[in-house]
Amino acid sequence: MSQSGLPPLTGAVRDLAHEVVSALRGGGHLAGSTALADDELALAAVRVLGADVLLPATLAGCPLPPERVAAFRTATLAFPAAPGAAPVTAWSHWGMRRALRALGGPEEDPALPDTGEPGASWLQSLPWQRFTHQLAVLSALALPGMPSEVATTAALRPVDLARGFVRAVRRRDWLQAAGAARWLALLDGVPDTLGLDTGLDFVLLMSDDDPRVALQAHVARHIRDERLLDEGLRA
Template identity: 40%
Template sequence: MNQDRSRTAYQESAAGLARRALGALRGAEGTAMVAAHVESAQDPGAALAAIRILGADTFAPVVLAGAPLHPEDAAAIALAFSALPPGRDVPLPPPAGPEGPWLMAWRDWGTVTLLTVLTGRGGARLTAPRPALPADAAPADDAAGWAEWSVRMGQLSTLALPGLDGPVHDAARRSPLALARGATRAVLRRDYPTAARIARWLAWLRSDGVRLPLDAGPLVEHIGLLAGGDRPALDTAISRRLIAL
């Protein structure tokens, strides 16, 4: 399989896993949805890669809807990390290092951290070091660079879940206005996938008790009406649950 076909297979598998997670979040999916995704896949390697891509969102039905974490799901997530292990070196934050590996390292940290919290033992066998943040981790309200920063935060939206907290979350707490501007900008540009990801941070901040410069509820509903695709649908559903908290 060439690189383009491999990337397409990973993206399609990740979309399928996002549909399963959305179904589980709504109570329409059976138990062990992650394991079922791997077992039913024509390409098990792509299915395991999808777990790494979806990241901590595989736990959304557990931490937001109270669904139990099935042992087979925990095993499937652990298998994804053993079959496709993260690099041993902690990636440098941009611009000192490339953005892609750094973002993936943060997503891996979120997945492994939640697995450890939810299993109490299974996740402890996995390691995913927490990267550092770049110097522009949280722009001031009147500072330039908020647009690029908010997009980067959107790329880390899988961390916007209960049970996770760290430097990225502290950065979100320090810059709610920048996130509100970023989500609004994405909506105006009709970039609804990006808007859905950034809006998740606003929903998370609301659930965390942070005062926001806009009402996250109508924004999330507006994005939900216009966004298409499995991943934006999952992001919007997660935001609704966070707001309900």
């Protein structure tokens, strides 16, 4: 997918997001990309997209080509969170390590140090606008069955996150809106009046086919569909 006119890294991230969302739409099957391991720009794109690179496996349950897993591991090692890094950077890298562990990586792998979670106390007191922004940046952590302190904190503020989603839509920040929607799809206590499904349709319509937005929206819908199915089975 050509991304002409964009900065190289932005284009590479969009290309990678397009690959992932296309794989998810196709049942999770992703062709190998051996060039990733030898391409610094592509590895940087993996670091930016983070754990979502492995969604065909972690969300759809499909095996990934060994080349893709190896490239992801290389990016995890090549771009660690430096000491004193911003919390979102530390959490993003933690999410990548967690995703590798979910694939059954060996415990002694240096890409998988068991350092514990970075901590999420910084999120608790943020105003709702900033809270939504930070969670949208960390949307790769919003997955069913993948708990974290960030997810626990998000679950305490669904109304604030809903307000942030509406604000992002009004500001035409489609990527932030889609990232917030992914969290909202995961949480209980979201106001029924929000109209999340309709809101997601609007975000996709207005996002100019941005594959990063499409990826977040696809995951959000997948989570909602799975929750509705589960609720129906338990009813």
